[in-house]
Amino acid sequence: MGMIAADLLVTHSWVVTMDADRRIFRDGALAIAGDRIVAVGPSDLVERSVVAREVIDGRDRYVVTPGMVNCHVHITGEPITRGHVPDDADWATNVFEWLIPTYLAQTPDEERIAAQLAALEMLRSGTTCFIEAGTILDLDAVVDALGATGIRGRVGQWVQDRAFAPDDDQAALTRQAVATIESELARYPGTDDPLIAAWPCLVGHNTATDDLWREATALASAHGAGITAHMSADPADPDFYLATTGRRAIAHLSDLGVLGPHLSLTHAIHLDDEEVALLAASGTHITHCPMTAMKGAYGATAVGKFPEMAAAGVNLQLGTDGNNNGNAADLMRAMFVTAGLFKDSRRDASLFSAYQVLEMATVNGAKGAGMADRIGSLEVGKKADFVLHDRDRPEWRPLLNAVNQLVYSADGRGVHSVWVDGRRVIDNYRSTLIDEEQLYAQVEAAGAAVLTRAGVATPSLWPVL
Structure with missing residues (x-):
């Protein structure tokens, strides 16, 4: 031989x-x-x-x-404003008063810089593939920036369509959201195994109509893509769906027929037993972001059913979420936190062993990213x-x-x-591919510019002289 x-x-x-x-x-x-x-x-x-x-x-x-797989990370919006959000903001205050203003104040060039910083941080801490939470403004600039770093990822424009204002045209909002998904899947297809390809990235929570969920699911299926969305980080999500549909969030998505192995839902903290069973039966993936849950007081250890999901066979994977929730994009830190959270809260040392957590960061993440046949383990024939x-x-x-x-x-x-x-x-x-010092200088300037443009100050309990 x-x-x-x-x-x-x-x-x-x-x-x-x-x-x-x-x-x-x-x-x-x-x-x-x-x-x-x-x-x-x-x-x-x-x-x-x-x-x-x-x-x-x-x-x-x-x-x-x-290489590890980070299944939920905000690569635009937050990396260049890292740490400016105070640590006493609840979920709604954090999102609507601190994060969204800076998201909307950035420019496409600043998104490019943020994406490159996020990719560099992931690569330098052992993450080789990621699923993006959703680009805010300019997907083309982000894809270009990522290509220069050599990372593997699935990205997409952050899409929502629900009409919240009385004068919003609901049909037009849905058409626009669907057109955005169609365009990005056409521009960045996953055929021929590219490093960077597009997925529908729904904001989630209560921002997507039933029509958008169905359309996004059909498009993902047609293009061999996955879908990612936030869901049930806060009781506001199940409360909204109960009030408007009579069903909790996951149960309503099940009724729509949009759960399944194509879907990765992030957070999934405020669930009941029926929702856990529906996730397990459908093969839907759940991304746990433990550092965000701790910093944002989401209630993961108080009410989260992650041990129950694991026992039911739900594919649990890890994410680092956003920098302003106190996170580095270092998935190894998320592994450490995951291994300890539920041991302590349930007083059960058998929960989430180091072995199980390493699976979440590698093979489980590869499965959620739709690449279990290519990445996540060291085997002959794999990438x-x-x-x-x-x-x-x-x-x-x-x-x-x-x-x-x-x-x-x-x-x-x-x-x-x-x-x-x-x-x-x-x-x-x-x-080996980018000038790190030049990037850091750009990040320093961009972060200050975004906060100034957004009219957001960085608070400090202690005097900064």
């Missing part, structure tokens, strides 16, 4: 495969050719079967994992999306249990190098 030709061979590293058997190799190797994995296994076996143009000896230095975590750091010494270390000890600051689609996009903690 002939040797396998590879472009890169990483040897003598801990390799956490996340394959069907969840194999972990203490002295493992990974080989890639082009954009695909061509070998993975014990170093001695792989080295005997692979001839590579480049070899990285990871002896006592690296832990190799699949070469992977991360080298640097063991030459105090949080990685000693290394006894790689999964526990990843979830409880490490975070994204220990990510040394990252490959997406076989391309090295982070090397020795730095982007």
Whole structure:
């Protein structure tokens, strides 16, 4: 049998495969050719079967994992105004008095800068694929910016259509929303497996009419795309649907026939048992954003049914949401929080083990993104999306249990190098594709400009001199 030709061979590293058997190799190797994995296994076996143009000896230095999948992140609007929202704002105040004004005050160029910053932060902390919460203004500028970073993602314009003002033309609003989705799916199709493709990104909550839900679902099905939307972060969502339809939010979506494996709903905190059962039966994915829930006092640990959803078989995945909810776009921080929240609130240490949480950040996220056949695990034939975590750091010494270390000890600051689609996009903690210093200077200027334009001050309880 002939040797396998590879472009890169990483040897003598801990390799956490996340394959069907969840194999972990203490002295493992990974080989890639082009954009695909061509070998993975014990170093001695792989080295005997692979001839590579480049070899990285990871002896006592690296832990190799699949790239993580962030299933809900705001890449525009918030990254360039990070941290300006006070931490005592409830959900409605946070959204309507702080976030929306800055969303609407940004320019397309500022969206471009924000998207690039968000992508850089994700890549540098080990996330190789994401699902966007929704671009506010200019999807073309955002796609262009993302292309320069090398990240993989699913993006879309933030769409809503419900007529709230008495003089709104409901039919016209729905036509406009549907036309937006049709246009973005035509401009950025998912055929031929591009890094960046469009999905319908509904604002969700109570902002989409039944007609828009049905139309978006039909379009997603026709184009092989998914749909993402916010739902039931606050009691206002189920209360609205109960008042207007007689059914809670998830139950009403089920009645419309729009639940299913194409749909990723974010937050899903204020649910009842029927809604949990409907999510499980339909194959709908749920994105848990634990850091947002904590900072925004959403009630995830008080009333959230995430343990019940997990027990029912709902595909739970992770998101970091928006920076102004106190979050970095570091999904490893979200893993740590998820592993602890429900252990403490339910006083049950068996809930959400490190193993289960790592699945949420990798294979579950890949499934929710519609790419389980391509990403989320290190297996022959899958895309070469992977991360080298640097063991030459105090949080990685000693290394006894790689999964526990990843979830409880490490975070994204220990990510040394990252490959997406076989391309090295982070090397020795730095982007290989963009000028980071130039981007940071642009971000500083853009953040101040957006807040000034929006007429929003950054409060501080202490004097800033």
